[in-house]
Amino acid sequence: MKPGLYLIATPIGNRDDISIRALDTLKNVDFIACEDTRHSSQLLSFFNIKKKLLALHQHNEADKAGYISNLIHQGNAVAYISDAGTPAISDPGAVLVRHMYDHQIDVVPIPGPSALIAAFSISGFQTNNFLFYGFLPNANGKCKKALLEIYHKKVTAIIYESPHRIIKTLKLISEIFGENHEMVIARELTKLFETIYKGSVGKLLIEIEAKKDNQKGEFVLVLSEPTNNDESTELMPFKEALKETLQELSLNQSVKIIANIYNKNKKEVYNLALELKNDE
Numbered sequence: 001m002k003p004g005l006y007l008i009a010t011p012i013g014n015r016d017d018i019s020i021r022a023l024d025t026l027k028n029v030d031f032i033a034c035e036d037t038r039h040s041s042q043l044l045s046f047f048n049i050k051k052k053l054l055a056l057h058q059h060n061e062a063d064k065a066g067y068i069s070n071l072i073h074q075g076n077a078v079a080y081i082s083d084a085g086t087p088a089i090s091d092p093g094a095v096l097v098r099h100m101y102d103h104q105i106d107v108v109p110i111p112g113p114s115a116l117i118a119a120f121s122i123s124g125f126q127t128n129n130f131l132f133y134g135f136l137p138n139a140n141g142k143c144k145k146a147l148l149e150i151y152h153k154k155v156t157a158i159i160y161e162s163p164h165r166i167i168k169t170l171k172l173i174s175e176i177f178g179e180n181h182e183m184v185i186a187r188e189l190t191k192l193f194e195t196i197y198k199g200s201v202g203k204l205l206i207e208i209e210a211k212k213d214n215q216k217g218e219f220v221l222v223l224s225e226p227t228n229n230d231e232s233t234e235l236m237p238f239k240e241a242l243k244e245t246l247q248e249l250s251l252n253q254s255v256k257i258i259a260n261i262y263n264k265n266k267k268e269v270y271n272l273a274l275e276l277k278n279d280e
Contacts, residue, residue, distance in 0.1 A: 003106075005068070005077060005106070007088065007097065007109050008022050008219070009022065009085060010040075010113065011112075012084045012114075014191065015043065017190060026047070029077040030051070031053075031071060031077075032049075033078060035056065035081070035083045035092055037093065037131050054078075056080065068096065080093060084094070085115055086113070089132075090134040115218070117188040118186070118189050120158055123184040131155050131156070133159050135162075136161070142248065143172060145261075147176045148261050151226055152247070155225055156222065159223070161219040161221055163215050163218070169203065170208065171205065173201050174202055180201070180202065181224065183223045184200055185208070185219060186189050186221075188217035188218060193213075
C-alpha cells in the first residue's frame with residue numbers, strides 16, 4: 001500500500017456500518033493509530049484484523065504526530081481511527097493531519113459514519129447551510145454565550161451533547177430560542193436504543209426530563225434556523241443577559257460579548273455593567 005496517512009471513519013454504534021473500503025484499508029496498512037487502543041482492538045478483532053496499534057489521543061497527539069510521520073517517511077502506510085465516527089470531527093486527528101501536510105505527506109480520507117450528518121439527514125430541515133458547533137463549553141456563562149451567538153447567526157445548527165448535561169442544555173436552548181422553537185434530538189444513533197425526537201424545544205424537554213432512560217447515551221441536537229415567527233427576536237432581555245454574563249466572565253469580556261450579540265454601543269453596555277456591579 002502507498003505510504004501515507006489514511007484517515008478512516010469507523011461505526012458510531014452499529015458495526016455493520018463499516019465500509020468495505022475501510023476494512024480493506026485497515027487490513028493492508030502497516031500500522032493503525034487509535035484514539036484508544038483497547039476500544040479499537042475490539043472492533044479490529046471482530047473483523048479479524050491484526051496490526052501493530054499505536055495510541056494517539058488528545059493528550060499526546062502533537063508528540064505522536066512526529067513519530068508517525070517518521071514511520072511514513074520510512075515507507076509505511078499508517079491508518080488513524082478514533083473511537084467512533086470520522087476522525088478530527090469533535091475527535092482527535094486535526095493536529096495529526098496538519099503535521100502530515102507540514103511534512104509533505106499524503107493524507108487519504110476513507111469516509112463513512114458521521115453522527116452529525118446522520119442526524120442532519122433525518123431532521124427534515126430544508127437548508128443548504130448549517131453550523132456544526134460540536135460540544136458546547138462546560139461553563140454555564142460560556143455555554144449561554146455560545147447559544148446566543150448561534151441564535152443570532154440565523155442558521156440551522158448541530159450540537160453534540162452528553163447525558164449528564166442534556167437537560168441543562170435544553171433548558172438554556174428553551175430560554176434563548178424559545179420553547180416553541182423546532183428541533184430534532186437524535187439519541188444513541190445506530191445503536192440498540194436509537195431514538196429520534198422531533199418537535200418544539202419545550203415539548204422535547206418535558207419528554208426527555210420525564211424518564212431517566214431518555215437521558216442516557218450520546219445526543220446530537222439539530223436546531224432549526226431561527227425565524228421571525230419565533231417567540232421573540234431577543235428572547236433573553238438585554239439587561240438580563242448582561243447580568244448573567246457578568247456572573248461568569250469579567251466586566252470587559254461581558255461588555256464585548258453582549259455588545260456584539262445585541263448590536264449595542266460598547267459605552268452604553270459598559271455603563272450598564274457598572275451599574276449592575278454596583279447594585280450587587
